[in-house]
Amino acid sequence: MSDLCTPTFADLASRLGFSCETAGGLVEFRNPFALENWTLPVLEITVIAGAVLTLIYAIVRLRRHNDPTNIALWFGAIAYLLIIEPPLYFPGAFGISEYVDTMFAHNVFTVDFLWGRLPLYIVAIYPMMATVAFEIVRMLGVFRRYGVLVGAVCVGFVHHAFYEIFDHLGPQLRWWEWTLDNPINLPFFASVPLPSVVVFAALWPMSLAFCVQLFVGRHVDEGRTFTGTQLLWRTIVIGVLASLGTAVLPMPATIGGALAGSTTVAGFIYAAELAVVTAVAVWALVNQWLRIRRDDDAARYTNPLILGYAAAYLVVMTVLWATSLPAYLGAVDGVTVNGDPVGSLWYTIGCLVIAGLCIGAARTSARPHQTPVLPTQTSTATT
Template sequence: MKADAHISYAMQNTEATQSLIWLNSASELKDWSFLAIQAIIIAGVILAIIHATREHRKTGSPSALITLFGCFFYGLCIDILSYYTVENFWHGEFSVMFLYNKLPLYIALFYPAFMYHAYMIIRRYDFTPVTEAICVGFYAGLMYLIFDNLGPMLQWWIWDTSDPTTLPYVDAVPLTSYHWFFTFTIAFSLINRVISYNWVASQKPKPLLFGAIAIQPVLTILLGSMFFIPYNLFAKNMPPYDMLPWAQNLEMAALVHALTFAAAGWLFLTNWRRPKGDRDTLLMAFPFIFLVGHAYMYIAKFHLYFDITPAGTSNGFEVGNLPAVILALIGTCTIVLLSHPTSKSER
């Protein structure tokens, strides 16, 4: 049974929006790309579990396992919170949907697949906590750009372009989405370094450690919101910033993101050094599965760059920013290789 009007076709499925769990067969999905991204993320979670378990056995420390759990718990909290607060986007229908057709399984698994690998790759450098967090934010933000541009084109999710919280747009993507993932990943990484590594190494009491793990999502959201303030001072697209006594300046908001993201990249370049450990091929697997999978989908769906109507593509959006995606593919691949130089035994 279909409801009459909603910007998202997933929210038009009345029966699904009344069910906590909803299953769709492969034939009911919009196209094969829905299965492809789902398979990529599930593979990433499996690889993350294997890697974290291996690290625990090798080092005797639960730090990697705590990091993996932290990624999952934070991701679940931030996504569910967004569905009932900003409510400016909706996911398409995937094979497994939760929370009244709002939460696809692959999104629930996205953070442990994506953020765990991003964090552990930069962790190899043994940077100071602040430098590490900023570099994780840069690397994750660069890689996320690839996904963020493809999703709206293929209707994996849809943005409400009339909602002021999504302004300004960079082609198919709100700049706020870029800046959110960048800043909140920095916040998560900084807090995770303290809890999962520093406190574990100093053998903090277990009640204190478990309590910190439990409130890590809340701490991340609070700290990430603080990091977001300079952007919001100019974007003014959500309360309480929309009440500030000056005019909205989206160009300045964009400049804030551009400068901070560029500074993070510069910090990584100027602090780069050869990691001490040997090449970790298991840790490299997911980033390359992710990059190759997305590159293939961009090529397979290249016709969308020409199927443009006055309102955008056939799904009502502009296509993603292909030059930015190409640069992000090159940059991400370069960072993965730089972070895993050839082992001495392989030379």
């Protein structure tokens, strides 16, 4: 698809080791042993396995407990992906090239879509990580105790912790490459654009969780059920509104940076938004964990399967980080001897600790002798 091979993408692809002139078609398969390095197939397996596991769990929840919340979350994340990602890959085809240049390029993986732009694992990571974060918050009972908005903020915070472990490692291992001079990416935090640290790691899952709980989850908690048609249109609306939320939530930083004519000002506002999310989430998560540990009669929702996967994900990411440490420690001015930018190790360690504490809190919130209490379902349909 050479007519869509813009100079910016061509340069990024060349630095990653492939040519966009010959990068497949709508779907392309490659030998996993012939990729850039061994970490790429490991990443694929880890993320895709998580997406399959969370989809199976969503189906089981729907069939056994008449709870479509996870189905709406899973496919709502896919709808969000289909709305957000293609314009970022092909700004010219969507008529926005005057305003948005190519922001990044993924490396080529075992399975790719859209002429080398969209690896299968990226499709998988949206519903996988959204489910992990949502389920941890739901297991802690935050939605039930504090409502839709605070629960959504907590999902954004937990998602941020899991995502940034991956986000700060990708550029060094050539999983993707950022456009360094694109104003939308500025300012950078180590090798990661600060807008990505805030918007794609925290604000978009917050927006998605808010919509899922608003349109589906809270009704399920009240014992209502949905027909297939009702669930379909709600899931589509969730994807659309979550996309709009991703544009609205960063507006203070976007407007502030534009008025000041400074990416530094925009970065400061982004950081302030993340600080607010963090403060609210830490307060709600800690207080709710302490409360349910004291209350033997509190209803419990447990999901050991997802917690087990979340722990396995952290183990894999820790191993990948450990193997990259020699090159990281040998980096000069944030660049390895191979020319790859490095992320922030201290921030990654902080996120790893937070993610581990969230798993531990969710696991210990339900005591072994207790039988989990699930929402009572009725045959009442809601429109």
